[in-house]
Amino acid sequence: MPLYNHKKIESKWQKKWEEEGLYKAEDDYKKKKYYLLIEFPYPSGEGLHVGHPRSYTALDILARKKKMEGYNVLYPIGFDAFGLPSENYAIKTGVHPAITTKKNIKTFTKQLKSLGFSFDWSRQVITTDPEYYKWTQWIFLKFYEKGLAYKDKMPINWCIDCKIGLANEEVVDGKCERCGGEVEKREKEQWMLKITAYADRLIKDLGKVDYWERIKSQQINWIGRSEGAEFELSIVIASEAKQSRKDGLTEIVASPSAPRNGISISVYTTRLDTVFGMTYAVIAPEHKLIAKLKNKIANYKEVEKYIIKARNKTELKRVELSKEKTGVELKGIKAINPFNNEAIPLFVADYVLGYYGTGAVMAVPAHDERDFEFAKKYNLPIKQVIKPGKETHQKLSDIIGHEYFIADGILIESGEYSNMKSREAREKMAEWLEKKGMGKKKINYKLRDWVFSRQRYWGEPIPMYHCEKCGIVPASEEEVLNTNKWRLPDIEKYEPTDTGESPLAAITDWVNAKCPKCKSPAKRETDTMPNWAGSSWYFLRYIDPNNKKELADKKKLKYWAPVDWYNGGMEHTTLHLLYSRFWYKFLYDIGVIPKECGAEPYKKRTSHGMILGEGGEKMSKSRGNVINPDEVVDKYGADTFRIYEMFMGPFNQAIPWDTKGVIGVRRFLEKVWKLRERIMNHESGIMNKKIESMLHKTIKKVAEDIENFRFNTAISAMMILANELEKEKEVFIIHYSLFIILLSPFAPHITEDIWSSFAKATEDKAEKKKYEQSIFRQNWPKYDEKLIKDETINLVIQINGKLRDIIAVDADISESKAKAKALASKKIKKWLYGKEVVKIIFVKGKLINIVVKYV
RNA sequence: GGUCCAGUGGUGGAAUUGGUAUACACGCGACACUUAAAAUGUCGUGCCGCAAGGCAUGUGAGUUCGAGUCUCACCUGGACCACCA
Numbered sequence: 001m002p003l004y005n006h007k008k009i010e011s012k013w014q015k016k017w018e019e020e021g022l023y024k025a026e027d028d029y030k031k032k033k034y035y036l037l038i039e040f041p042y043p044s045g046e047g048l049h050v051g052h053p054r055s056y057t058a059l060d061i062l063a064r065k066k067k068m069e070g071y072n073v074l075y076p077i078g079f080d081a082f083g084l085p086s087e088n089y090a091i092k093t094g095v096h097p098a099i100t101t102k103k104n105i106k107t108f109t110k111q112l113k114s115l116g117f118s119f120d121w122s123r124q125v126i127t128t129d130p131e132y133y134k135w136t137q138w139i140f141l142k143f144y145e146k147g148l149a150y151k152d153k154m155p156i157n158w159c160i161d162c163k164i165g166l167a168n169e170e171v172v173d174g175k176c177e178r179c180g181g182e183v184e185k186r187e188k189e190q191w192m193l194k195i196t197a198y199a200d201r202l203i204k205d206l207g208k209v210d211y212w213e214r215i216k217s218q219q220i221n222w223i224g225r226s227e228g229a230e231f232e233l234s235i236v237i238a239s240e241a242k243q244s245r246k247d248g249l250t251e252i253v254a255s256p257s258a259p260r261n262g263i264s265i266s267v268y269t270t271r272l273d274t275v276f277g278m279t280y281a282v283i284a285p286e287h288k289l290i291a292k293l294k295n296k297i298a299n300y301k302e303v304e305k306y307i308i309k310a311r312n313k314t315e316l317k318r319v320e321l322s323k324e325k326t327g328v329e330l331k332g333i334k335a336i337n338p339f340n341n342e343a344i345p346l347f348v349a350d351y352v353l354g355y356y357g358t359g360a361v362m363a364v365p366a367h368d369e370r371d372f373e374f375a376k377k378y379n380l381p382i383k384q385v386i387k388p389g390k391e392t393h394q395k396l397s398d399i400i401g402h403e404y405f406i407a408d409g410i411l412i413e414s415g416e417y418s419n420m421k422s423r424e425a426r427e428k429m430a431e432w433l434e435k436k437g438m439g440k441k442k443i444n445y446k447l448r449d450w451v452f453s454r455q456r457y458w459g460e461p462i463p464m465y466h467c468e469k470c471g472i473v474p475a476s477e478e479e480v481l482n483t484n485k486w487r488l489p490d491i492e493k494y495e496p497t498d499t500g501e502s503p504l505a506a507i508t509d510w511v512n513a514k515c516p517k518c519k520s521p522a523k524r525e526t527d528t529m530p531n532w533a534g535s536s537w538y539f540l541r542y543i544d545p546n547n548k549k550e551l552a553d554k555k556k557l558k559y560w561a562p563v564d565w566y567n568g569g570m571e572h573t574t575l576h577l578l579y580s581r582f583w584y585k586f587l588y589d590i591g592v593i594p595k596e597c598g599a600e601p602y603k604k605r606t607s608h609g610m611i612l613g614e615g616g617e618k619m620s621k622s623r624g625n626v627i628n629p630d631e632v633v634d635k636y637g638a639d640t641f642r643i644y645e646m647f648m649g650p651f652n653q654a655i656p657w658d659t660k661g662v663i664g665v666r667r668f669l670e671k672v673w674k675l676r677e678r679i680m681n682h683e684s685g686i687m688n689k690k691i692e693s694m695l696h697k698t699i700k701k702v703a704e705d706i707e708n709f710r711f712n713t714a715i716s717a718m719m720i721l722a723n724e725l726e727k728e729k730e731v732f733i734i735h736y737s738l739f740i741i742l743l744s745p746f747a748p749h750i751t752e753d754i755w756s757s758f759a760k761a762t763e764d765k766a767e768k769k770k771y772e773q774s775i776f777r778q779n780w781p782k783y784d785e786k787l788i789k790d791e792t793i794n795l796v797i798q799i800n801g802k803l804r805d806i807i808a809v810d811a812d813i814s815e816s817k818a819k820a821k822a823l824a825s826k827k828i829k830k831w832l833y834g835k836e837v838v839k840i841i842f843v844k845g846k847l848i849n850i851v852v853k854y855v
Numbered sequence: 856g857g858u859c860c861a862g863u864g865g866u867g868g869a870a871u872u873g874g875u876a877u878a879c880a881c882g883c884g885a886c887a888c889u890u891a892a893a894a895u896g897u898c899g900u901g902c903c904g905c906a907a908g909g910c911a912u913g914u915g916a917g918u919u920c921g922a923g924u925c926u927c928a929c930c931u932g933g934a935c936c937a938c939c940a
Contacts, residue, residue, distance in 0.1 A: 268940065356939045369938095446936095574935085660880095715879080716879040850920090
């Protein structure tokens with residue numbers, strides 16, 4: 001009996017599997033399919049992280065089980081290879097990102113293969129491959145054709161260090177997600193994708209899919225749908241309004257005859273019911289109205305100074321300073337509340353965002369915390385118009401402890417709307433606005449259009465021309481798909497230019513081109529696409545990776561799409577997951593994806609937790625707590641590594657690495673290995689009923705746990721079974737081999753090796769043949785319901801809910817018999833002495849609880 | 856500040872619908888094997904107590920025959936978002 005030599009076994013079977021093509025998915029439309037997807041890695045220079053295999057092993061286990069259940073399984077792999085690190089490396093060393101990428105992919109491939117995943121490597125997709133990214137470019141052309149890609153001058157997040165525009169999603173705490181440097185706002189012409197056009201469907205269709213609740217709610221939150229109303233506030237010259245006093249508040253009431261000069265601002269609110277409490281209005285510093293009213297604003301210089309200051313604040317500072325609100329009144333003008341004709345002061349303040357809603361708000365200090373703070377600081381009136389409940393009107397501070405009240409309630413001092421409930425008032429007020437033509441109901445989203453331009457080299461070129469005569473002209477499909485014209489050209493310098501243009505802008509013979517429409521001189525777009533582009537549709541290309549005519553064949557799409565199970569990181573919930581759902585829906589709308597596939601790309605989505613360093617902190621080079629998967633595989637083997645990552649704790653939870661725990665798993669596999677010494681053929685023995693029952697319980701548990709991603713308890717159940725088998729003098733091959741099949745998705749190498757050795761243990765030809773085939777061509781075991789049912793159970797006897805005795809009884813014991821037995825127990829008799837039995841509760845198959853009281 | 860999640864031995868963590876709390880693994884201790892060590896095996900291992908027994912799932916209350924599980928309040932930690940009107 002040889003020792004368990006993981007190195008020999010693992011390389012042997014990895015080679016065999018590859019030669020046999022065991023994991024190739026066939027386009028066999030008669031079989032039922034199962035498509036499993038993991039987020040393809042970015043091939044970084046650091047190599048594989050121990051976090052990668054957590055997700056890959058989980059779906060590998062599922063893939064192998066599905067295959068054994070008879071499914072035609074597709075479990076593909078590829079590389080998301082465009083990205084900043086290779087480009088930054090190129091800036092430092094001059095090595096072309098394509099070379100770095102190629103080298104890193106080679107390392108990753110070797111590492112991934114050493115872990116024995118059942119990936120179908122023949123379908124590999126690499127986003128930097130021109131045969132792939134020409135289709136990414138083609139999809140962009142389609143977006144443009146349908147009016148969903150547009151160029152717009154807009155303030156973008158600009159990373160000062162990286163010299164690159166960032167999407168909102170890439171700005172974390174006001175800092176650049178990549179380099180941690182400061183981010184400021186800059187006006188730039190950017191390509192945009194109109195994801196907001198899909199906002200509603202991206203929320204609604206979450207009802208069609210099976211995502212973990214956490215993932216759904218995060219997406220809903222991110223899209224941030226809010227129902228409200230938009231309406232106009234007329235602007236008047238202050239001197240034309242008449243001052244009066246009312247309710248002890250200083251208010252300015254416009255005289256009905258005050259001429260309105262046609263200028264108005266549009267405000268958005270979700271709390272139209274509080275409109276009678278509006279005591280001022282605020283516009284964002286970016287608001288266009290300010291320039292328009294330049295000569296009507298008495299203190300324009302002061303206002304201008306404030307705007308410039310606000311604009312120069314970096315995102316970080318703006319967030320930091322958020323506690324202290326600032327603003328400047330626009331003197332000389334007033335806004336009119338259309339509901340009561342009151343003239344109110346108008347402020348510019350940076351606590352109002354230029355890019356959300358209309359960039360202007362009505363301020364109701366009594367019912368909004370931010371407005372309240374601002375009003376306190378600038379001594380503005382606070383007028384309560386909602387009372388919390390049925391209580392009579394009293395000071396807010398007496399009821400809730402502070403002076404503003406943000407919840408719904410009952411309206412007061414709101415004209416004809418007084419005494420209405422908030423909800424009703426919102427409806428009625430919106431109706432009134434619509435009737436008067438001054439406003440309407442409106443739905444707003446936090447989600448903004450996707451800034452799609454990057455001023456970088458290592459990305460997909462955006463296939464657009466800028467013609468002197470025709471303006472923006474898209475490249476033709478022919479040019480993108482069948483020529484080399486839109487491939488990334490080679491360059492010498494990778495640094496972005498100081499003007500913020502892509503390094504591509506420096507290659508004049510690439511930039512200068514002819515307009516495809518009118519043939520006059522034109523310039524090419526030099527921006528490239530963001531990282532998220534290639535990863536937004538890669539899962540479709542796996543279905544038909546070598547198609548030269550189409551993005552993917554329709555018949556193949558019909559068969560394979562959508563993805564049945566997608567697992568990935570929680571950090572991709574709001575970015576990649578949302579983006580790829582958007583792209584898929586678009587491709588579905590334009591008929592690239594057949595209707596039969598449905599409008600959602602992923603049927604099911606789950607997320608794994610992070611693997612932390614041994615101290616419980618995030619693994620990082622600087623902390624020196626990085627675990628290298630190669631070393632673990634080398635020392636303990638891939639099977640040990642895989643099982644350890646699945647055993648360490650709940651799959652969706654962050655868990656620190658513990659090398660000691662790895663040893664425990666290795667011991668388990670050695671135990672499994674040694675059990676082989678004691679196997680014998682079942683013909684010569686009597687069935688061991690206890691083991692048989694346990695085995696079938698384990699079959700049930702492991703199958704259920706895999707489907708529910710509770711790998712840790714599945715492994716624990718197999719350990720218990722192995723411990724039990726170890727206690728037996730002889731192990732029947734029929735039991736042991738079923739156990740080996742159960743274990744095989746988790747530890748493919750050792751189980752395949754043990755399986756193949758069974759061929760020697762039998763003389764039967766058919767049996768021999770079975771064992772000579774791969775274990776992964778066997779059927780997944782089914783449990784026998786009869787064997788799972790226990791004949792006897794341990795009946796728990798409690799007194800007042802406390803455990804006092806346990807007796808063995810028939811599993812289907814009747815209530816009366818159980819009671820009699822319980823009361824006959826010596827231990828119980830002792831406890832009942834001197835007490836009165838009040839009642840007895842019987843739970844079938846579980847327990848008896850005797851409720852007593854002292855006499 | 857908002858939303859969501861979690862808090863169980865020395866450690867990672869188990870515990871169907873409320874029904875034997877601490878499975879499995881690590882660590883630790885004792886013993887066996889060994890000249891010795893490693894490896895391996897056997898037994899033990901929540902806390903207090905000689906024992907009978909009592910006390911333990913962040914804290915406090917509640918519902919219940921019975922609560923780790925349900926309800927409320929609080930404390931602590933994490934994740935995501937964050938001036939979104």
